Amino acid sequence: MLNALLTIALTAGFxxxxPAVGDVCEIxxxxxxxxxxxxxxxxxxxxxxxxDNGAIEVHVLDRTCEITDTITAATNPYDVEDLALASDGTLWLADTGDNNKSRETVALHAVGQDGSTRIHRLTYPDGKHDAEALLLDGNGxxxxxxxxxxxxxxxxxxxTALSDTAPTPLxxxxxxxxxxxxTPGGPxxxxxxxxxxxxxxxxxxxxVAALRTYTDAYLFPVPDGDLAKALEIDPVRIPLPNEPQGESITFDPDDTLLSASEFGTQGATRSTIRAVPQATTLAAPTTTTPPPPQADTATASDHPATPEDRPLWPALGAGAAALALIALALRRSRRRRSP
Incomplete structure (x- = not known):
């Protein structure tokens, strides 16, 4: 618990x-x-x-942000939070939202562009989690x-390989x-x-992998295909300011990074799709060589306090404030969820 709380104050910057972030069109x-x-x-x-509309709906937009088609499937998802396009054209929907930490399983829906669908249920090894982000690595x-x-x-x-008949462990x-x-923005x-x-x-x-928050995008180089290793390397941050509730991000095949926000809250009536051209060039593999160890001949009084030495109360206060803010943001949400 202490390590998690200290991360708020002690994590180094990136x-x-x-880059220039340009507006493409408005939804x-x-x-x-x-x-x-x-x-x-x-x-x-x-x-x-x-x-929650009772069925899967994937809307197809042209490059002017107009909906030209809707792919529907009869499966009723719980809380779809992200979307990824596989190399074979399959749309993978991350049915992984769990604001109340009440789900025994989460799911991935593999949706064909003809509306065919397969559901793959998943279980975490360490309890329930809320998740809004899905990545498909180079192998799918x-x-x-x-x-x-x-x-x-x-x-x-x-x-293991995903199953259609039983939950797959994560x-x-x-x-x-x-x-x-x-960076300004967010709920x-x-x-x-x-x-x-x-x-x-x-x-x-x-x-290149990208993760986003409500306000920023983070680019991680994946030069050797090892996504797990890449996500533990310091990324490059790209500010995405003034998105009311930024949750969407994708790459065009030409390496343009696209972002967009929810709207309908905070008085917003539209969402602007914004673009960072050639964004992948901003992410370059980096290596950091740690300094050689040095003999420690000083006394304890010569050293500043380490994280382990510092009082727990400031960290606990930060953690409580964080939880209160997240709870308030969730209460403001208009989403309807039923187990």
Whole structure:
């Protein structure tokens, strides 16, 4: 518990890029006012709404943000939070939302563009988690990234091939530590809101992964295909300011990074899809060589307090504040969830 709480104050910052972020078009269709997941094949965008309509609906948008088609499937999901497009055209929906930590299983829905669907149920090894981010690595293996108000985001992948008939166990393979930032946006003006993971995307060649928070995107180079290892390397941060509830992110096949927000809250009536051209070039593999160990001849009084030496109360206070802010944001949400 102590380590998780200390992460809020002690996680180091990342390198920050300040590329031009341009507006592409505006979504005004109310069917996507809770836009939660976005994917691209280069000609069309695929989008899911974070709501309970009793069936799977993936909306197809043209490059002007107009809905031109809707792919439907009879499966009734619980809480779809993200979307990824596989190389074979299958749309993978992350039915992994669990605000109340009440689900015994979460699910991935593999949806064909003809509306065919397969459901794969999953179980965590260590209790229940809320998650809003899905990545498919270069081999098509799914990775789920949790939404943690305290401590590091946790990364899970299946231990075996996905099953249609029984839940597949997940294993934790990485942790991602994200610091709070001063980027404006999100449902509340709080550093807590700037550090929870709300979406994810993988470049077409599988060489760059992106995680987003309500306010920023983080790019992780994956030069050797090992996504779990890559997510524990310091990323490059790209601010995405002034998105009311930014949860969507994807790459176009030409490596443009696209982001968008929910709307219908805080007086917003539309969501702007924004683009960072050639974003993958901003993520470069880096290696850090730790300094050689040095003999410690000083006395205890010569050293500043370490995290273990510091009083627990400030950390506990930060943790309580974080939980209170997250709870308030959830109460403000208009989402309807039923087990």
């Amino acid at each position: 390198a920050t890029a300040q 005004t269709d109310q069917r996507l006012e809770e836009l939660s997941g976005l994917a691209s094949d280069g000609d069309r965008w695929f989008a899911v709404n974070d709501s 293996t799914p990775y789920i990234v949790t939404k943690e108000p305290l401590g590091s985001a946790l990364v899970y992948r299946p231990t 294993e934790q393979v990485a942790r991602v530590s994200i610091s709070g930032t001063d 509340l003006q709080s550093s807590v809101m700037t550090r929870v993971v709300t979406g994810a995307a993988m470049s077409k060649d599988g060489k």
